[in-house]
Amino acid sequence: MKLEKLRVSVAGLGLIGQVHLVNYLSHPNVEVVALADTDPERRAGKLNRLHGNLDEFTKEPIALGEFRSYEDPFKMCEDKDIDIISVCLPTDLHAAVTLKALENGKHVFCEKPPALTSREAIRLTVTAEAMGKTLMFGHVLHFWAEYVEAGKIIESKKYGRSLAASFARCSSRPAWSIGGAEQGWFGNPERSGGVAVDLHIHDADIAVWWWGRPQEIDASGAFIGNMPSVIHSRWRFRDGLIAQFEATWETVTTMPFYFNFKVTMERATLLFDSRNADGLQLATEDKLVSIPLKKAEAYRLEDYYFIDCILHGKPVDRCPPESSILSLDCVLEEARQIAERHRGITSV
Numbered sequence: 533m534k535l536e537k538l539r540v541s542v543a544g545l546g547l548i549g550q551v552h553l554v555n556y557l558s559h560p561n562v563e564v565v566a567l568a569d570t571d572p573e574r575r576a577g578k579l580n581r582l583h584g585n586l587d588e589f590t591k592e593p594i595a596l597g598e599f600r601s602y603e604d605p606f607k608m609c610e611d612k613d614i615d616i617i618s619v620c621l622p623t624d625l626h627a628a629v630t631l632k633a634l635e636n637g638k639h640v641f642c643e644k645p646p647a648l649t650s651r652e653a654i655r656l657t658v659t660a661e662a663m664g665k666t667l668m669f670g671h672v673l674h675f676w677a678e679y680v681e682a683g684k685i686i687e688s689k690k691y692g693r694s695l696a697a698s699f700a701r702c703s704s705r706p707a708w709s710i711g712g713a714e715q716g717w718f719g720n721p722e723r724s725g726g727v728a729v730d731l732h733i734h735d736a737d738i739a740v741w742w743w744g745r746p747q748e749i750d751a752s753g754a755f756i757g758n759m760p761s762v763i764h765s766r767w768r769f770r771d772g773l774i775a776q777f778e779a780t781w782e783t784v785t786t787m788p789f790y791f792n793f794k795v796t797m798e799r800a801t802l803l804f805d806s807r808n809a810d811g812l813q814l815a816t817e818d819k820l821v822s823i824p825l826k827k828a829e830a831y832r833l834e835d836y837y838f839i840d841c842i843l844h845g846k847p848v849d850r851c852p853p854e855s856s857i858l859s860l861d862c863v864l865e866e867a868r869q870i871a872e873r874h875r876g877i878t879s880v
């Protein structure tokens with residue numbers, strides 16, 4: 533069967549927009565037809581892959597073909613010759629641009645977090661459903677080999693049920709955006725949502741994927757200036773499982789980016805740390821083994837999966853929008869608790 537070519541556009545050509553763009557350019561059933569960005573250089577296609585903390589990418593220039601260019605992503609949503617819009621804009625623009633794209637009959641891939649409020653995020657899923665369009669939020673860990681494999685082991689209950697878990701995700705403040713760490717959009721909590729909504733949401737989303745909705749959330753944090761920059765959080769699930777999380781945006785630029793998790797099951801423990809070359813490890817009563825996993829670029833798998841769902845009319849059940857919304861709910865509750873406790877501290 534010969535499959536159609538989907539006409540794809542990318543809104544926002546920063547760190548993550550460039551990652552997705554490269555993947556679309558390599559897909560045999562995709563034609564990149566339009567790009568949107570306020571930055572004239574990027575809009576003209578002068579892209580040099582940014583590095584950020586995604587060190588799996590090289591800095592080679594991106595080879596682009598012909599494309600239409602827009603300064604305003606909302607205008608691009610009205611372009612009739614586009615099938616898909618990939619929303620890679622600052623977070624405060626996600627909901628409005630995604631909504632406009634869906635209302636104009638586009639399929640949408642929107643980077644995480646889906647929105648800055650649950651109400652906006654729900655409206656997106658309702659609109660996608662009503663328009664009969666595919667919507668997926670970019671929770672890349674659903675395609676990250678170690679998280680995928682750990683999820684399978686946990687779900688199988690081969691080693692009993694999960695009793696406890698811990699997750700960490702720490703880096704320096706995002707400084708790659710235009711304007712840098714403080715003046716760029718990441719430095720404005722009303723635009724990025726702070727560390728819980730932007731960074732910790734990756735792990736929150738994994739916990740929700742593996743174990744569902746937590747029954748209790750108890751979060752505290754620290755601010756650097758007016759920015760929520762550290763989160764320590766504990767969740768309790770209905771069956772007694774407890775999970776704890778740490779995520780930080782450090783002030784110092786020398787801080788290496790790392791992430792890890794540990795899951796204690798009844799008869800084994802799963803371990804993963806991005807700094808450890810052993811990869812995903814399983815500790816059982818008699819041995820500690822590294823689980824061999826095929827290395828693949830998670831972002832490419834994510835983009836190809838999204839395209840595949842559209843080409844074959846399949847639901848996005850590997851990274852369902854409902855799960856993304858649930859994890860957004862959780863981090864917004866954490867952010868609320870952190871802000872409330874911070875107000876208590878600053879008013880003493």
Ligand SMILES: NC(=O)c1ccc[n+]([C@@H]2O[C@H](COP(=O)([O-])OP(=O)(O)OC[C@H]3O[C@@H](n4cnc5c(N)ncnc54)[C@H](O)[C@@H]3O)[C@@H](O)[C@H]2O)c1
Nearest residue numbers: 544545546547548549569570571620621622623643644709
């Ligand atoms: N899934 C992941 O691993 C991952 C990694 C990084 C970022 N993200 C998410 O992706 C989104 C983008 O992050 P980023 O790091 O690529 O940011 P970035 O600052 O590197 O890129 C944003 C781009 O949008 C453009 N832009 C800003 N305002 C615009 C407007 N009004 N109209 C058109 N273009 C505009 C900027 O010029 C820039 O090129 C964020 O929501 C972030 O949370 C996800």
